[in-house]
Amino acid sequence: MTRELPYIAAINEAIHLEMARDETVLYYGQQIATTENDEFLKAFGHQRVRVTPISETAEIGMAVGAALAGYRPVVELYMAEFMLVAMDQVVNEAPRMRYMSGGQVSVPLVLKAGYGFTAGWSGQHTGSIYSMFTGVPGLKVALPATAADAKGLMATAIRDDNPVCFFHHYLLTLEPGEVPEGEYLVPFGQAAIRRSGTDVTIVATGWMVGKALAVAESLAAEGIEAEVIDPRTLEPLDTETILASVAKTGHVVLVDQATRHGSAAAIIAAEIAEHGFSSLMAPVTQVTALDATIPYSEPMEAYVLPDEAKIAAAVRGVLGMAPAPAD
Amino acid sequence: MTRELPYIAAINEAIHLEMARDETVLYYGQQIATTENDEFLKAFGHQRVRVTPISETAEIGMAVGAALAGYRPVVELYMAEFMLVAMDQVVNEAPRMRYMSGGQVSVPLVLKAGYGFTAGWSGQHTGSIYSMFTGVPGLKVALPATAADAKGLMATAIRDDNPVCFFHHYLLTLEPGEVPEGEYLVPFGQAAIRRSGTDVTIVATGWMVGKALAVAESLAAEGIEAEVIDPRTLEPLDTETILASVAKTGHVVLVDQATRHGSAAAIIAAEIAEHGFSSLMAPVTQVTALDATIPYSEPMEAYVLPDEAKIAAAVRGVLGMAPAPAD
Amino acid sequence: MTEPDSSRLVWMYRQMLRIREFEERVKRSFEEHPGVIRGHTHLADGAEASIVGSVAAMRPGDQLLATYRCHGYPIVLGTEPKAIMAEIYGRADGLCGGYGGSMHLCDPARGFLGTSGIVGQGIPHATGAAYAAQIRGQGQVVLCFFGDGASKQGAFAESLNIASLWKLPVVYVLENNSYNVVTRVEQEDANAAAGDQLSVKARAFSMPGVTVDGKDPVAVHDAMAEAAARARDGGGPTLVESLVYRLSAHGNIIAPPGVPLHFPEHEAIEVFGNLEEYEAAKRNDPVPAFRGRLVTQGILGPGQADQIGAEVRAEMQAAVDFALASPYPAAEAAVSYVYA
Amino acid sequence: MTEPDSSRLVWMYRQMLRIREFEERVKRSFEEHPGVIRGHTHLADGAEASIVGSVAAMRPGDQLLATYRCHGYPIVLGTEPKAIMAEIYGRADGLCGGYGGSMHLCDPARGFLGTSGIVGQGIPHATGAAYAAQIRGQGQVVLCFFGDGASKQGAFAESLNIASLWKLPVVYVLENNSYNVVTRVEQEDANAAAGDQLSVKARAFSMPGVTVDGKDPVAVHDAMAEAAARARDGGGPTLVESLVYRLSAHGNIIAPPGVPLHFPEHEAIEVFGNLEEYEAAKRNDPVPAFRGRLVTQGILGPGQADQIGAEVRAEMQAAVDFALASPYPAAEAAVSYVYA
Numbered sequence A, B: 001m002t003r004e005l006p007y008i009a010a011i012n013e014a015i016h017l018e019m020a021r022d023e024t025v026l027y028y029g030q031q032i033a034t035t036e037n038d039e040f041l042k043a044f045g046h047q048r049v050r051v052t053p054i055s056e057t058a059e060i061g062m063a064v065g066a067a068l069a070g071y072r073p074v075v076e077l078y079m080a081e082f083m084l085v086a087m088d089q090v091v092n093e094a095p096r097m098r099y100m101s102g103g104q105v106s107v108p109l110v111l112k113a114g115y116g117f118t119a120g121w122s123g124q125h126t127g128s129i130y131s132m133f134t135g136v137p138g139l140k141v142a143l144p145a146t147a148a149d150a151k152g153l154m155a156t157a158i159r160d161d162n163p164v165c166f167f168h169h170y171l172l173t174l175e176p177g178e179v180p181e182g183e184y185l186v187p188f189g190q191a192a193i194r195r196s197g198t199d200v201t202i203v204a205t206g207w208m209v210g211k212a213l214a215v216a217e218s219l220a221a222e223g224i225e226a227e228v229i230d231p232r233t234l235e236p237l238d239t240e241t242i243l244a245s246v247a248k249t250g251h252v253v254l255v256d257q258a259t260r261h262g263s264a265a266a267i268i269a270a271e272i273a274e275h276g277f278s279s280l281m282a283p284v285t286q287v288t289a290l291d292a293t294i295p296y297s298e299p300m301e302a303y304v305l306p307d308e309a310k311i312a313a314a315v316r317g318v319l320g321m322a323p324a325p326a327d
Numbered sequence C, D: 001m002t003e004p005d006s007s008r009l010v011w012m013y014r015q016m017l018r019i020r021e022f023e024e025r026v027k028r029s030f031e032e033h034p035g036v037i038r039g040h041t042h043l044a045d046g047a048e049a050s051i052v053g054s055v056a057a058m059r060p061g062d063q064l065l066a067t068y069r070c071h072g073y074p075i076v077l078g079t080e081p082k083a084i085m086a087e088i089y090g091r092a093d094g095l096c097g098g099y100g101g102s103m104h105l106c107d108p109a110r111g112f113l114g115t116s117g118i119v120g121q122g123i124p125h126a127t128g129a130a131y132a133a134q135i136r137g138q139g140q141v142v143l144c145f146f147g148d149g150a151s152k153q154g155a156f157a158e159s160l161n162i163a164s165l166w167k168l169p170v171v172y173v174l175e176n177n178s179y180n181v182v183t184r185v186e187q188e189d190a191n192a193a194a195g196d197q198l199s200v201k202a203r204a205f206s207m208p209g210v211t212v213d214g215k216d217p218v219a220v221h222d223a224m225a226e227a228a229a230r231a232r233d234g235g236g237p238t239l240v241e242s243l244v245y246r247l248s249a250h251g252n253i254i255a256p257p258g259v260p261l262h263f264p265e266h267e268a269i270e271v272f273g274n275l276e277e278y279e280a281a282k283r284n285d286p287v288p289a290f291r292g293r294l295v296t297q298g299i300l301g302p303g304q305a306d307q308i309g310a311e312v313r314a315e316m317q318a319a320v321d322f323a324l325a326s327p328y329p330a331a332e333a334a335v336s337y338v339y340a
């Protein structure tokens, strides 16, 4: 049984279900449970649900310590950038502890943070910084693009015995979607084929998935069938599914809200260039944000972001088609 | 006139020369100038040369503030990982200030940090984390591989009006090299062709450059001429020189001490796969560290790192040669 | 330290009123001109006395840095409200050309070096500017503004230790409005929970710490002037806790594009259902209070006060009109100013 | 709080001697077995009384976390010196299988949850373990060890505020050895520069702070037992500043492969040319001092003391022999334990 839920509600449902299922799951962070009316507080009490000061290094570092001591903390961080003041805890503490102990300990925790809030939030609150967390052995990274995945990936993240960065997209916050009721897990490392096609592979994450699908639909009118793939997790990355698609289409466009040299697109492009080379019939083309801090003013903000026109142009480019007629 | 200097001495010479040239250049950080015998202290006094507490967020944040107020701080950070506790200052403050002010201010500062100390320093002090700093608009990243570049890139970094991460390689610290005397600047964004060749392009940074050159020499004995390119700066990245080489050789191996999904190699591979595709005759092959935290014990540490054998095997692979005879 | 004379006091009242009226117009913009303000906007209403009293203690050459809640300071420093409003509206004539917006005002020519939108991260910036001032040796002092919540960010402790150790010419102004978004200070601060003042934090840095009534511009001015004088004389930094009350919610609602933005009720009402607290704060509103005080003391005539009110309203109406008329930046301008 | 009885005092002396002898053997390894120890190794000699006094105050179920300077704690907790030495030598039989090395010892079965090699970052870990202990509700207490230098890292302030606010069962042990590598504490700490004790930092968190003579294991034990008792009873955390002196340099020299590693002279001599300071510390060496005290008090017979010395020397010789004989891990093992 599924029913429609907004993306953010789906995430909360997963946390709620996991807390009910496993009393070692904790949920804390800033601005939560400041009154007795809080749903999590009512259900799980003051010890497992706590508001914290603005102290990300302590918040995340305490999650590492609580995890070492047998709990499964979910830390509410609001925005991915707020993790930057505590970056050592995220990339140099949590993922290293198990390894350095020779497997004696494990550090199960979830860092929940939104990203990509390109809606006038200007230069410091709008980043798509997930690629700073990839290539860190011991750390996993999830990027849900739908309400169902938001629920399923969060549940999987909480049950995972490793530290997981769960990055939800701010612009999808109220996006509704069909979400399964009850226990629902989406496995890590399994990309979703959002649309199948034979002519070109478009890989996109988060907010970009919807744009890629829109472009695919419009191109279908011209007889072009694009396959749209959403990796869903960057660590582990489902290179297999992507390579299988490229083997079929021979053409690939990578869409990423991040900048070119700070993107997941570059990592995926590198995998394709090495392991999918023989099937490539055209350049591996990236559509990313321009190299600028995100500006406040709307026309400038729109200018630096990937959009449907840029994606469509890139697809036409790899397929050697004429640019779309200007309308 | 040049003479031989160790890599680290070349860096210090550059800082010394720039401080003598420009009294707005400051040099501070931990463990420096703790006695009156310090060379920098003797030359430039207690105001411009200061020891700090173990407070990287304040050290780097103060550099931003001092830069906004007209100075050019060089912050001694010792190890790149120590920047992680202050990551917001590095990637979300220093590089954003100018842009967010609409060009009213600039933030000239240099963050000097060593990396890649894979000599038994175990899991938290050995990272090659430079790719966390790429794709951050407003930030520049230098990675000197020779003593001469160490001097020339540091001088350029200090004169640059933007924040620069200057990452020196710990394993090269005592590496001697011919270093020009007096004022010597190495421009950013100009890769160095360390060895020219026609058969294959090997791109490597830092400590990996020497290994790539050694492999190139051994392959020369078999009649294979490898071109070895050292980008020297990752931001700006000299894609042109790399593409020109690939256009000539048609084959490329990217060597990186970092992990596959946290490497500069991936970024370079993506550029080649998009802009050098037509000249590629073989997969863009990466030789990176294995996906593991750096272990303490020597045999394990050696196992996860790129070495000459792995590089040679990759080159043979892209050239379609038989593996080297086991000896 | 010179006490503000009558004309200075009237000037201070005018500045308080200018901040209040400006913030009112920003807030009204959400209803009157839906969509012109994007992202997240934070208002200074309630903190006028603290801001004006602090800036009034500055001398030419002094500098300040602040947070995302930054509209008030430049208004007192002399930045054109037109330029600030245009920035908040994202226009080409904005103070920062539309690049920064409401959270990132900056006017270096007038000593306002900028802000950080990341809590606590501007504190080391101000400390570094003070280090620069110490080296320059011209008696400059730097004011560092931040909130009660920010004092729990590591950057606060790291910076105050160095400033005290190096005797840097900086005054740390902790504007304690009892809230960090929807969290009350006793819920997140060990001092507040123990019934201590937040200024005791200074003890950890062997630094003087004082708590002042942020509703009284003169009291704030005196505390700031004393701290600034000490800083100027090489006596090092001071932590000044200024007790204020934010009269608007933390900021406008946080929502994706499409959802019209507006300011909700203050958290005391909206979240904690504590109408009394909010009403009490309203009764103690520092702006009318200071007007009353100046009028009673005969420093300000009622007519003169109304006159100032009219002038300020006209000034801020002009700012809104200017901002609305200002063009948007060219889209391609987005790739400028990335590097110097 | 129960005073340690005679047998407990003798046990404490033995533990101090075990740490001293172990660290001596680690240090000698650089000369006796060049190359077997890689990277950076930090010794606890000089801090034995503080370590033993602290761990002696622990009860079953209590836990501790420490820094890269971590050899002493597990020795007292009962971890086999063989396993610790083998870890430091990078062998397969090492406590952590050769993955972590000297800086990252970990023995969760005995309550040692691990370390961080990044200054200050272990403090929130210990605070989080204390949060876990509070939830578990079995009266566990967590000990958090770190240095004087670490108290200037933001993580320290952030953690102590939360621990005090939440009344977490944790005792923060600031081992003040007056140095952070080559920097003296007065050069980097505002309290020290002002002549204050570092324990005043506790004031910023409305938390009790005490300073104890870290050369006296009984004094440390008493202070720690009192703090632990308060923590256990829900009274919250305490900051205990323990005054110790590191008798070796910060660590072995830092050099790339090829350059043989060794321990330089202590920074007081090598860097500051202050031989007197170092000699004075030697004269006040806590290990012989405690032996003398127990002998004078008739608690320990001279023969018994020599006997303990012989046993400890033999134990540590065995640890060295074991470590040398232990095989290196298989290279391919490097890709294990990356993920759970």
Ligand SMILES: Cc1ncc(C[n+]2csc(CCOP(=O)(O)OP(=O)(O)O)c2C)c(N)n1
Residues within 6 Å of the ligand: A030, A054, A056, A082, A085, C069, C117, C118, C119, C146, C147, C148, C149, C150, C151, C177, C179, C180, C181, C250
């Ligand atoms: C490091 C970080 N964490 C969280 C946030 C989100 N945030 C923005 S403002 C704010 C409240 C700050 O409260 P306070 O310091 O009291 O200042 P006030 O808004 O009350 O003026 C928070 C938590 C942030 N911007 N940066």
Ligand SMILES: Cc1ncc(C[n+]2csc(CCOP(=O)(O)OP(=O)(O)O)c2C)c(N)n1
Residues within 6 Å of the ligand: B030, B054, B056, B082, B085, D069, D117, D118, D119, D146, D147, D148, D149, D150, D151, D177, D179, D180, D181, D250
């Ligand atoms: C964040 C960070 N900065 C710098 C370092 C380098 N470092 C390692 S140990 C140390 C000194 C720490 O001094 P203290 O806290 O007094 O402990 P001690 O070594 O004296 O026991 C420093 C600066 C580090 N490991 N982490």
Ligand SMILES: [Mg+2]
Residues within 6 Å of the ligand: C147, C148, C149, C175, C176, C177, C178, C179, C180, C181
């Ligand atoms: Mg506040």
Ligand SMILES: [Mg+2]
Residues within 6 Å of the ligand: D147, D148, D149, D175, D176, D177, D178, D179, D180, D181
């Ligand atoms: Mg110390």
